[in-house]
Amino acid sequence: xxxxxxxxxxxxxxxxxxxxxxxxxxxxxxxxxxxxxxxxxxxxxxxxxxxxxxxxxxxxxxxxxxxxxxxxxxxxxxxxxxxxxxxxxxxxxxxxxxxxxxxxxxxxxxxxxx
Amino acid sequence: xxxxxxxxxxxxxxxxxxxxxxxxxxxxxxxxxxxxxxxxxxxxxxxxxxxxxxxxxxxxxxxxxxxxxxxxxxxxxxxxxxxxxxxxxxxxxxxxxxxxxxxxxxxxxxxxxx
Numbered sequence: 071x072x073x074x075x076x077x078x079x080x081x082x083x084x085x086x087x088x089x090x091x092x093x094x095x096x097x098x099x100x101x102x103x104x105x106x107x108x109x110x111x112x113x114x115x116x117x118x119x120x121x122x123x124x125x126x127x128x129x130x131x132x133x134x135x136x137x138x139x140x141x142x143x144x145x146x147x148x149x150x151x152x153x154x155x156x157x158x159x160x161x162x163x164x165x166x167x168x169x170x171x172x173x174x175x176x177x178x179x180x181x182x183x184x
Numbered sequence: 185x186x187x188x189x190x191x192x193x194x195x196x197x198x199x200x201x202x203x204x205x206x207x208x209x210x211x212x213x214x215x216x217x218x219x220x221x222x223x224x225x226x227x228x229x230x231x232x233x234x235x236x237x238x239x240x241x242x243x244x245x246x247x248x249x250x251x252x253x254x255x256x257x258x259x260x261x262x263x264x265x266x267x268x269x270x271x272x273x274x275x276x277x278x279x280x281x282x283x284x285x286x287x288x289x290x291x292x293x294x295x296x297x298x
Contacts, residue, residue: 112288162228172233
């Protein structure tokens, strides 16, 4: 078994601030993902990474940067926080990037923008 | 492009009663289909997934789902609901080829009444 650890659990920032969310996994999975979960909506993919130092944009990448310097970690930066992007950010990993792969999720970082 | 519709934002079921959560997908071809569950303050966990083959898929904790190509559906069922099933359930569809592309539905919140 393994675990995905997201830090911090709660993140409060000011409008316009640059904020970074971190994710660590010990599954030894190749592929990692960042999703955004808005209340009453599904999950939307922000970025994913097939392997170390790889970055792929998802459907919602504008306003975000990502970094995958190690296989076990994947960070997401909100480049300029806006009040309309208060949401829960979920990190996930999978063994590889095939269509049928099971995603393993962390418990999320809840972002509040003041 | 694929899409998923979960028409019921909230479903209330009495403990011990049977359950069906609806999922309709749109995809030209044969997709992979998933049900994930999100318990309070946790990330998503896989309940079950469908590969092309037997249309009825068994999952964890007594859940099963049935794939119907003619109805473009993948409904989730359970014969007897327990209070611990109180959670949000997400249906997801992945394209059959071409690497990673998973689309999630908006989720159905299951409430269990005593």
